[in-house]
Amino acid sequence: MTWRATVLTIFPEMLPGPLGCSLAGKALRAGLWQLETVDIRDFARDKHRSVDDAPFGGGPGMVMRSDVLDAALAGSDGVGPVLLLSPRGRRLDQERVRSLAGGPGVRLICGRFEGVDERVLVARAIDELSLGDFVLSGGEPAAIALIDACVRLLPGVVGRAEGLAEESFAESLLEYPQYTRPQSWQGRAVPEVLVSGLTRERRPDLWERYRAAQDSERAGDREVDR
Secondary structure, three states: OOEEEEEEEOOHHHOOHHHHOHHHHHHHHOOOEEEEEEEHHHHOOOOOOOOEEOOOOOOOOOEEOHHHHHHHHHOOOOOOOEEEEEEEEEEOOHHHHHHHHOOOEEEEEEOOOOOEOHHHHHHOOOEEEEOOOOOOOOOHHHHHHHHHHHHOOOOOOOOOHHHHHHOOOOOOOOOOOOOOOOOEEOOEEOOHHHHHHHHHHHOHHHHHHHHHHHHHHHHHHHHHHO
């Protein structure tokens, strides 16, 4: 079964966005995952396609209506848990990403305005997820980030799957620093242990010559100390 992301939004034109590029885009075109967007406004009941209204009790801003969002959820396909991208939600981590990627898919609600009517969240037991302690204009960028994190864990998306195990947060640790050519840049050299490790693997003859020179140098230092 192909992993599937369903995104409920009032701005469907924001998708696929970055998900149409790089690894995620290539995998999408190859059919390794599917993306569906649902325009919440299609389920509005008035000629203006209104999805929000003023909050009871007053206060600034508008709130997404429970009846419209509920109709959008009921009238659209999708698999997997229903999640609302919200700054008040539990912070997303790699463990949750692995769990979502291992399932059939996700249904993501992109919040807007001041939030979503609490009643639909309770009625449908909708979980809330946050990318961090900051506020976005809407949930679409957060949904894109979550989907990208899941898609790259799907079989066949990343060329060298074993590399995923070495990434940051894979084992609750940060990934080690990375280096590439040139070996020396602006007076900063690649750590010697990395250079010697590559040489030992690919040119054992040079590695033995290097070790002999180092041993000779250390022997000379001992003679001087005497």
